[in-house]
Amino acid sequence: MNSGAGTDRARGSGTRSGLESDPDDVRVGPLEWPEFDETDYWSWERVQGRVGASLFTIWLIPTTVEALGLGRPTVPVLTLTVGYGVAYLAVWWLAQGWPPGRRIALVVALFALGIGYQVATGPASSPAVLGFAVSATMILLPLRWAARIGLACVGGATLASWLVQRQVDWQDILILALITVTTLSISRISRLVTRLHAAQAEVRALAVAEERARLARDLHDVLGHSLTTITVKTALARRLLESGAGQERVMEEIRDTEELSRRALADIRATVSGQRRGSLAVELVTARAALRAAGIEADLPRAVDDVAAGLEEPLAYVLREGVTNVVRHSGASRCTVRLGARWLEVVDDGPGPTEPTAAEGTGLSGLAERMAAVHGRLTAGPLPTGGYRLRAEVAE
Numbered sequence: 001m002n003s004g005a006g007t008d009r010a011r012g013s014g015t016r017s018g019l020e021s022d023p024d025d026v027r028v029g030p031l032e033w034p035e036f037d038e039t040d041y042w043s044w045e046r047v048q049g050r051v052g053a054s055l056f057t058i059w060l061i062p063t064t065v066e067a068l069g070l071g072r073p074t075v076p077v078l079t080l081t082v083g084y085g086v087a088y089l090a091v092w093w094l095a096q097g098w099p100p101g102r103r104i105a106l107v108v109a110l111f112a113l114g115i116g117y118q119v120a121t122g123p124a125s126s127p128a129v130l131g132f133a134v135s136a137t138m139i140l141l142p143l144r145w146a147a148r149i150g151l152a153c154v155g156g157a158t159l160a161s162w163l164v165q166r167q168v169d170w171q172d173i174l175i176l177a178l179i180t181v182t183t184l185s186i187s188r189i190s191r192l193v194t195r196l197h198a199a200q201a202e203v204r205a206l207a208v209a210e211e212r213a214r215l216a217r218d219l220h221d222v223l224g225h226s227l228t229t230i231t232v233k234t235a236l237a238r239r240l241l242e243s244g245a246g247q248e249r250v251m252e253e254i255r256d257t258e259e260l261s262r263r264a265l266a267d268i269r270a271t272v273s274g275q276r277r278g279s280l281a282v283e284l285v286t287a288r289a290a291l292r293a294a295g296i297e298a299d300l301p302r303a304v305d306d307v308a309a310g311l312e313e314p315l316a317y318v319l320r321e322g323v324t325n326v327v328r329h330s331g332a333s334r335c336t337v338r339l340g341a342r343w344l345e346v347v348d349d350g351p352g353p354t355e356p357t358a359a360e361g362t363g364l365s366g367l368a369e370r371m372a373a374v375h376g377r378l379t380a381g382p383l384p385t386g387g388y389r390l391r392a393e394v395a396e
Helices: 004-006 044-069 074-093 100-124 127-140 143-165 172-242 245-274 281-295 310-329 362-373
Strands: 297-299 332-338 343-348 376-382 388-393
Touching: 004 297, 004 388, 044 074, 044 100, 044 127, 074 100, 074 245, 100 127, 127 143, 127 172, 127 297, 127 388, 172 245, 172 281, 172 310, 172 362, 245 281, 281 297, 281 310, 310 343, 310 388, 362 376, 362 388
Parallel strands: 297 332
Antiparallel strands: 332 343, 343 388, 376 388
């Protein structure tokens, strides 16, 4: 905290900052590879879904039995049945975490096995059996690729049916088309849900980071000023004791220090709980006491009635930080505070630090964020005639 306040006065140029953020785009891109969501991968709900999808392989059994009953070659039929089914199961249990190259290879293998299975089973099969390969395409590949492959599969199955049978089996073609459209829609929704889960996790992380930044900023504002005032008043009490001043005068400073400590503790508790609100009137009283204890002549406003609604709190923080810097680092003999409806200015006649640094102080950075939140502007820097000025202003 000390270094932050010290570097605040070292900045010779104005300070302006704002918080800018772009909303997360959770739309699913047509050429975007589906992401593998490892969250709760083995949860009962997700396992149930994979088991349900895997049970569709039972659809191959009646076709295989019928093909064997028609005298189709046993070894090719059984081999292709097992291979096609295992490849489809791999889509649900293994392949969703694979890199793109292996996914493409699996999809190609599924189409090869599906076409081979349809040829091996002959009249017992139908074009709809390619639905397993189409489903894998929708799950593993980018949506644009998947849609085009699904359309090509439906068109190719229609053409093959015409060439082989001289007529189109519209019932089976319709089933294949419905599988294509349904799995494409489900895949799009699934990818959107995955993206939303990732966005929610990022929002939670950003919320935690923002809360930490708020605590750091508020604790700097609270402790920087309070500890500075306590240090100054304690030093004054020590000097009074050393000079032999009256006991009542020393006790007054000690009582003020005790009260400041209690107030700082209450402010810290309110800050941690997020309930602290700055009061411009209170800060004026505190600023007057701090400047007096530091031996700096104070020229402060006597009322805050003209301040616009909603600006009292951010301007109170500006006043607190400005006076803290004057007391600690300015070497000034006089401090002037001017206040308007939408602006506040703290000016001192001190020489400032002897060795400027380019680092931005925590205090001014936090103030700039507060002013940006109300669409305001913060400027700080030395004056041509000597001294230093801190100004906060909100345009109408």
